[in-house]
Amino acid sequence: MTQAPERYMGNGIPRKEDPNLVTGKANWTDNIKLPGMVHMTMLRSPFARAKVTKLDVSAALERPGVVAAFTGADLAEEWPGGVPCAAVVTEEQKTPFFPPIVTDEVRHVGDVVAVVVASDRYAAQDALEFIEVDYEPLPAVVNMEDALKEGSPLVHEDFGTNECFTYTANVGNTDELFDRTDDPGDAGAEIRGPEVQGQGDTDEAFRRANVVIKERYIQQRLLPTAIEPRASVAYPDPGHDGYVIYTSTQVPHLAKIVISLATGIPENQIRVVAPDVGGGFGSKLNIYREEILAVVLAKRLGTPVKFVEDRSENYQATIHGRGQIQDVELAADSDGKILGMRVKLLDDMGAYLQLLTPVIAISGAAMFPGVYTFDAFSIEIKGVFTNLTPTDAYRGAGRPEACYAIERAMDSLARELDMDPAEIRRRNFYEPFDEPTANPAGLMYDSFNLQAALDRAVELADYQSLREEQRRRREANDPVQLGIGFSTYTEICGLGPSHALAGLGIGGGGWEVASVRMLVTGKVEVATGTSPHGQGHETSWSQIAADVLGVTPDDVEVLHGDTGTVPFGRDTYGSRSLAVGGIAVYHAANKVIEKGKKIAAHMLEAAEEDIEFEGGKFSVAGSPDQNVGIGDVAGAAYLGNDLPEGMEPTLNETMTFDPPNFTFPFGAHICVTEVDTETGAVKIRDYIAVDDCGPVINPTIVDGQLHGGLAQGIAQALYEGVIYDEEGNLLTASMVNYMIPGAPELPNYTLDRTVTPSPSNPLGVKGVGEAGTIGAPPAVINSVVDALSPMGIRHIDMPASPMRVWKAIQNAQGLQSGDRQEDASLGASAAGIKQGGDA
Amino acid sequence: MRRIQVNVNGVTYEHEVEPRLLLVHYLREGLNLTGTMVGCNTSNCGACTVLLNGESVKSCTLFAVQADGHEITTVQGLQTNGDWHPMQTAFHENHALQCGYCTPGMILASVSYLKENPNPNEEDIREALEGNYCRCTGYENIVKAVQQAAGQTS
Numbered sequence: 007m008t009q010a011p012e013r014y015m016g017n018g019i020p021r022k023e024d025p026n027l028v029t030g031k032a033n034w035t036d037n038i039k040l041p042g043m044v045h046m047t048m049l050r051s052p053f054a055r056a057k058v059t060k061l062d063v064s065a066a067l068e069r070p071g072v073v074a075a076f077t078g079a080d081l082a083e084e085w086p087g088g089v090p091c092a093a094v095v096t097e098e099q100k101t102p103f104f105p106p107i108v109t110d111e112v113r114h115v116g117d118v119v120a121v122v123v124a125s126d127r128y129a130a131q132d133a134l135e136f137i138e139v140d141y142e143p144l145p146a147v148v149n150m151e152d153a154l155k156e157g158s159p160l161v162h163e164d165f166g167t168n169e170c171f172t173y174t175a176n177v178g179n180t181d182e183l184f185d186r187t188d189d190p191g192d193a194g195a196e197i198r199g200p201e202v203q204g205q206g207d208t209d210e211a212f213r214r215a216n217v218v219i220k221e222r223y224i225q226q227r228l229l230p231t232a233i234e235p236r237a238s239v240a241y242p243d244p245g246h247d248g249y250v251i252y253t254s255t256q257v258p259h260l261a262k263i264v265i266s267l268a269t270g271i272p273e274n275q276i277r278v279v280a281p282d283v284g285g286g287f288g289s290k291l292n293i294y295r296e297e298i299l300a301v302v303l304a305k306r307l308g309t310p311v312k313f314v315e316d317r318s319e320n321y322q323a324t325i326h327g328r329g330q331i332q333d334v335e336l337a338a339d340s341d342g343k344i345l346g347m348r349v350k351l352l353d354d355m356g357a358y359l360q361l362l363t364p365v366i367a368i369s370g371a372a373m374f375p376g377v378y379t380f381d382a383f384s385i386e387i388k389g390v391f392t393n394l395t396p397t398d399a400y401r402g403a404g405r406p407e408a409c410y411a412i413e414r415a416m417d418s419l420a421r422e423l424d425m426d427p428a429e430i431r432r433r434n435f436y437e438p439f440d441e442p443t444a445n446p447a448g449l450m451y452d453s454f455n456l457q458a459a460l461d462r463a464v465e466l467a468d469y470q471s472l473r474e475e476q477r478r479r480r481e482a483n484d485p486v487q488l489g490i491g492f493s494t495y496t497e498i499c500g501l502g503p504s505h506a507l508a509g510l511g512i513g514g515g516g517w518e519v520a521s522v523r524m525l526v527t528g529k530v531e532v533a534t535g536t537s538p539h540g541q542g543h544e545t546s547w548s549q550i551a552a553d554v555l556g557v558t559p560d561d562v563e564v565l566h567g568d569t570g571t572v573p574f575g576r577d578t579y580g581s582r583s584l585a586v587g588g589i590a591v592y593h594a595a596n597k598v599i600e601k602g603k604k605i606a607a608h609m610l611e612a613a614e615e616d617i618e619f620e621g622g623k624f625s626v627a628g629s630p631d632q633n634v635g636i637g638d639v640a641g642a643a644y645l646g647n648d649l650p651e652g653m654e655p656t657l658n659e660t661m662t663f664d665p666p667n668f669t670f671p672f673g674a675h676i677c678v679t680e681v682d683t684e685t686g687a688v689k690i691r692d693y694i695a696v697d698d699c700g701p702v703i704n705p706t707i708v709d710g711q712l713h714g715g716l717a718q719g720i721a722q723a724l725y726e727g728v729i730y731d732e733e734g735n736l737l738t739a740s741m742v743n744y745m746i747p748g749a750p751e752l753p754n755y756t757l758d759r760t761v762t763p764s765p766s767n768p769l770g771v772k773g774v775g776e777a778g779t780i781g782a783p784p785a786v787i788n789s790v791v792d793a794l795s796p797m798g799i800r801h802i803d804m805p806a807s808p809m810r811v812w813k814a815i816q817n818a819q820g821l822q823s824g825d826r827q828e829d830a831s832l833g834a835s836a837a838g839i840k841q842g843g844d845a
Numbered sequence: 846m847r848r849i850q851v852n853v854n855g856v857t858y859e860h861e862v863e864p865r866l867l868l869v870h871y872l873r874e875g876l877n878l879t880g881t882m883v884g885c886n887t888s889n890c891g892a893c894t895v896l897l898n899g900e901s902v903k904s905c906t907l908f909a910v911q912a913d914g915h916e917i918t919t920v921q922g923l924q925t926n927g928d929w930h931p932m933q934t935a936f937h938e939n940h941a942l943q944c945g946y947c948t949p950g951m952i953l954a955s956v957s958y959l960k961e962n963p964n965p966n967e968e969d970i971r972e973a974l975e976g977n978y979c980r981c982t983g984y985e986n987i988v989k990a991v992q993q994a995a996g997q998t999s
Contacts, residue, residue: 020937027945028933028952030880030920037879126874128863233884233892233980234946284882284946285980317885540944540981706940710982714943717983741889741978749971749984778983 014549014559015769018706021545022559023538032282035237035254036314043239043310044073046303047130048296049120049137050322051112054146054393054734055159058110058139063120066136071129074307075122075137078107084302087268089295089358092260093365095511099171099389102162104358106268106295106302112141113161113357114393115736116322118295123303123311146393146734150331150352153390161357161391170355170389173368177446178382183337183346184218216345217338219418224803225330225407227354227728228721229744230400232539234284235320240300241310248275249301250570256286257293257577258537262569264293264361265301276301280567283539287718288399289324290539291579292361296323318739326728327400329354330367330407334374336415337382342423342430346382347446349374349411353389356396363398364389365511369498370404372447376412377456377496377672378434383446393734399579401718402776405497406783413493413784414801421795427492427788428464432457435494441765442667451496451670452764452772455698459760460494463674463696466756472678480796487796488691489679491789495781499773500585500669500766517664518582519573520590522551522598524657526644528637530557532594533565535575536587541775542707543583547591549703550769554595556622556636573660581671581773584703589767590663597659602639605657608650609634609642669764669772673697677785681793686812688724688790690753695781698760700772708774709757715778716755721747722779723786727805745805794818849913853878854922862909869893871909872919880920880949884978891977894950895919901957903976920949923956932956932994941990943981951977955991965995 026032063075082105089104107118120137124130145159152158153168161168238253249271255261258278266273283290296313303311315323333350353367367387375383420430435456436443442450469490476488501507504514519535532551536543543566548559555562565572575587599619606624607614616627625633639657642648646655678692695712702708725745729737738744763770783804790806791799797818802810846861853876860875872878872895881904884892888906895904896918923930932952935941942948951974958965958973965973970991971984979987 018940021940023945024937024942027942027948028920028929028936029924030878030949032880032945034879034882034946036882037873039874039877128865231980232944232946233890233978234882234944235884283944285944287980314883316883317887317890542943710940710943710986713983713985714981715983718980740887741885742887746890746978746980748975748978749988750968750975752984754967754985754988755983 014552015703016701018704019545019549019559021542021707022548023542023544034234034282034284035239035252038239038252040239040241040310043312044123044125044307045127045130046300046311046313047122047127047134048118049122049134049139050319051115051117051119053112053141053143054115054148055144056112056141057144058108058112058119059142060138060140061120062138065138066122066133069129069133069136071125072133073123073125075120075133076107077120078105078109081107081302082109084306085268085298086270089293089298089360090264090267091359091361091363093362093512095173095364095368096171099364100165101359106299114395115734116319116395117357121299123307127314148392148394148730148732148734150354150390150392153392161393168391170391171364173371173387174385175371175447176384177448178346180346180348180382180384183382184335184348217340217419217422219336219415219422221334221415221418221801223332223334223411223414225328225332225410226804227329227397228327228400228726229321229728229738230287230289230324230327231746232285232287232289235315235317236290236294236296236324237314238297238300239310239312240304242304242308243277248277249304250277250279251297251301252279252281253297254283254290255280256283256290256537256539256579258567258569259535259575259577261293261297265298268298269301271301277570279570280537286539287401288327288403288579291399292325317741321739321744322395322736325360325398326356326395327397328407329397332407332411334411334415336419338419340423342419342425342433344378344380344434346380347375349385351385351387353387354394354397355389355391356394357391358396360396360398362512363396366397366399366404367407368404369510370408372445372449373405373408373498374412375446376409377436377454377494378412379436380434380446394730401715401779402497403580405776406719406780409493409495409497409780410784413495414787417492417788417791418800421800428460428469431460431492431494440762449498450667452667452766453762454672455760455762456494456672456674459672459696459698460674462758462760463676463694466696466758467676467678467692467694485682485684487681487683487793489681489789489793491677491679491785491787491792493675493781493785493788495675496670496672497581497776497780498668499581499671500665501580501582502668503666504664506668515576516586517576517662518587518590519575519660519662520587520594521573521658521660522591522594524598524636524640524643526641528640530555530562531565532562532591533572534587534591535573535577536583537567537578538583539578541578541583541711542704546584546703546707547588550588550591551595554592554599556620581775584771585669585764585767585773586663586665588703588771589665589769590661592769593663594659594661597661598657601657601659602636604650604653605639605643606634609639665766667766669700669766671697671699671772671774671777673777673781675781675785677789679786679789679793681790681811683815686808686810686815688806688811690720690786692756693753694756695778696758696760697774697777698762699774699777700764700770701761702759703771711774712757712778713755715776716782717747717752719779719782720752720786723783723804723806725751725805847910849910851912851915851917853917854919864908864910866909867905868907868909868912869904872904878919878921882946882949884947889978890947891950891954892947894953894977896953896957899957899960901954920952923952930956931997932990935990935994939986939990939993941982941986947977947979951979951987955994959991959995963995967992
């Protein structure tokens with residue numbers, strides 16, 4: 007063991023994870039081969055809605071290599087619970103039974119009709135073609151507004167409606183602010199006369215003019231697209247009762263519970279392992295029918311069963327992200343001070359409820375007020391079933407949607423009042439604070455200094471020069487116009503306080519656990535309940551433990567992702583890992599030091615209160631020569647033959663940390679675009695992001711998280727969108743026609759940080775995994791709209807493809823433009839709605 | 846079945862394979878060389894990139910029989926006497942990977958590209974890597990890594 011005087015937290019040390027990954031030694035689930043292993047392949051529905059009128063797998067069973075083939079009826083007794091949904095957001099929420107294999111009706115393209123098990127994946131795939139199946143196609147419903155109309159086809163006929171739930175929250179009296187305005191959905195703003203209800207009660211306030219912004223925004227469906235498709239290997243645990251499942255997941259611990267609930271196999275007989283996991287972005291924060299099926303078939307067949315999805319299956323059967331229609335109203339006085347906000351959402355559930363489907367929009371509900379302080383806020387969210395792939399968490403999960411709405415509306419407000427978009431934000435910011443402060447929806451923000459972040463972003467962008475360049479280009483009628491788009495955001499991280507999660511409708515259990523084990527040789531094992539898949543926990547947790555214990559990161563081994571070897575934890579999602587799991591490591595390591603002090607006092611024959619710990623050594627205060635290293639203390643604790651009276655041997659400490667509050671990272675982004683008015687092409691020239699995630703453990707990893715988050719946010723703004731046709735066929739069913747941005751499509755970023763510690767935990771850390779994905783979409787679209795605003799354009803839907811931008815320009819100039827294929831689930835509905843300046 | 850002889854990472858293998866067997870499956874399941882991965886099945890993402898006679902190809906859209914008589918290099922064959930290739934070092938030092946699933950393909954595509962153009966500028970590198978998707982890094986650090994490796998190998 008090396009003694010380590012320096013501090014590792016705050017240093018961008020290279021990652022411990024990398025050596026295996028750059029040399030091809032990683033342990034992906036699909037690498038696993040076991041004796042007797044067979045491959046499982048699904049027969050998936052080609053229809054969005056149909057009755058299965060005939061199903062016969064017997065011919066498939068005759069094919070070479072085929073071991074078994076099953077229908078839903080064959081296996082139904084194996085899944086009493088179906089695929090569980092963990093979220094109940096209202097008492098009236100309708101939760102359909104979600105069978106791993108359907109028995110009567112298919113409800114989306116990609117729904118599972120039968121399963122084949124064969125000696126290898128080629129044989130299994132071949133055999134699918136020999137399953138005899140007849141469908142009676144039924145009318146499908148593919149967009150939410152149609153789904154809520156009287157007489158719509160029903161996704162689940164038993165319910166008599168496609169409405170899954172209606173959730174409402176009200177703070178203050180928004181109706182008073184809005185009810186004298188026109189119907190929601192009539193996009194645009196209007197300047198109101200003096201009969202205004204403001205939050206102030208002075209006569210002067212009543213004389214102020216009131217502006218009401220009404221907008222409709224579309225959050226298109228997105229495909230999360232972890233580059234590693236889902237994969238699972240389940241097998242009967244040799245030597246034990248029960249089953250082991252290796253699976254590409256973010257949530258091995260949740261999977262253990264959910265697979266038990268679904269199958270009835272006792273929880274203590276299920277071990278789940280997440281080996282190396284090739285990205286998740288929320289899509290692997292779920293327990294899928296295929297994982298349940300793999301366990302069920304391992305049980306039925308008594309042999310290891312592997313499932314690996316191909317990319318088309320990933321796009322049809324792994325959850326989609328987003329999928330909202332947002333009607334947003336903002337009331338403000340003539341100085342640009344917001345008086346209130348009213349939001350109505352339609353949130354697309356898809357055909358079934360996955361683990362958290364109904365709670366995604368709810369978890370963003372209280373974030374619509376963003377970084378602005380005002381009094382009146384109300385929101386109504388309707389969850390709607392459609393005959394499409396289920397939605398669930400995708401990077402940001404509810405918060406990017408909320409941030410987009412408020413940040414777009416802020417720019418509209420600025421335009422109506424002819425104010426600078428930076429200035430209107432400043433006027434509505436919270437004054438800096440470092441103790442919990444309520445937002446308009448009642449959420450307690452932890453600490454903000456928005457002004458510092460925005461000032462720094464404006465400085466880095468050289469904002470006044472940009473406006474000057476923009477003016478010159480406008481005056482010169484330059485075919486390439488300059489756009490400057492702002493987004494000042496906050497997000498809710500550090501999920502979370504258990505009591506608060508219960509309030510959201512997901513039960514609770516927001517804590518995280520860590521064990522820090524001092525080994526007899528002085529090395530350290532950190533067993534964490536988080537489950538990384540690219541975030542670098544092995545490195546960051548090592549840095550935390552190394553600093554507390556006075557060792558080096560290389561002395562620390564981080565264990566994770568195996569329910570058989572680490573304490574039962576709560577996994578990785580929602581930028582929770584550092585602010586909850588990292589803090590558990592910090593506390594557990596400090597508990598090791600506290601116990602170590604008692605042992606050291608005994609060894610040094612000194613009083614415990616006189617023992618100091620620094621640089622890996624326990625010493626007697628005032629007599630630094632009287633000391634003992636932590637490795638020797640660990641050795642003594644292990645031997646146990648000379649410890650203080652009554653002390654348990656070993657130096658292993660476990661801490662379960664349940665945070666008192668969430669954390670709220672925030673920041674200011676400025677996107678500078680060049681928009682070619684002749685082709686509609688948008689180029690991001692500069693992207694400035696000043697983010698505040700509190701103190702940083704590893705700045706290199708934090709910057710990497712921001713880069714990737716920004717890339718996915720820009721992808722939503724400019725490139726990506728699921729397209730379904732009117733029958734519910736997924737047209738973007740492979741990477742050939744779903745536009746993942748590559749290196750040429752994305753810019754370099756100008757990053758900087760401010761540091762405002764969170765009072766929610768002792769390190770003050772906040773989390774950073776989703777910041778970029780939340781901040782970027784409105785910054786990009788605000789920039790594009792800013793570039794085109796002299797033409798009267800006030801809105802362009804995401805993704806702002808060259809075709810959409812070009813069409814908006816043509817429409818604004820009163821020219822004819824051709825129709826294009828729009829997504830029937832959202833795009834068509836977007837296209838059918840009158841948009842401010844788009845028409 | 847067809848008999849093929851392929852040299853992979855310096856070792857010559859002979860196998861009987863189905864003509865339809867994809868090269869990536871031959872490498873992964875036939876030879877247990879699991880450093881090469883499948884990401885998309887449509888040759889878009891590049892996770893399966895290997896070198897065929899020194900040039901990058903996507904092994905999910907080649908059949909194993911097409912590699913008959915040729916030399917293949919996977920990420921597991923990039924080291925020399927246990928030392929990392931400069932591109933592997935550059936990816937590590939520049940934090941050019943997060944989950945790491947695209948990394949072997951990205952590294953091999955970059956190695957192949959630098960042979961073609963030893964002194965690329967940033968835009969060249971971005972264009973050259975358009976057939977390799979990374980969902981984690983946003984590419985900026987990958988581009989920096991390739992620039993660093995170019996400086997060291999040119």
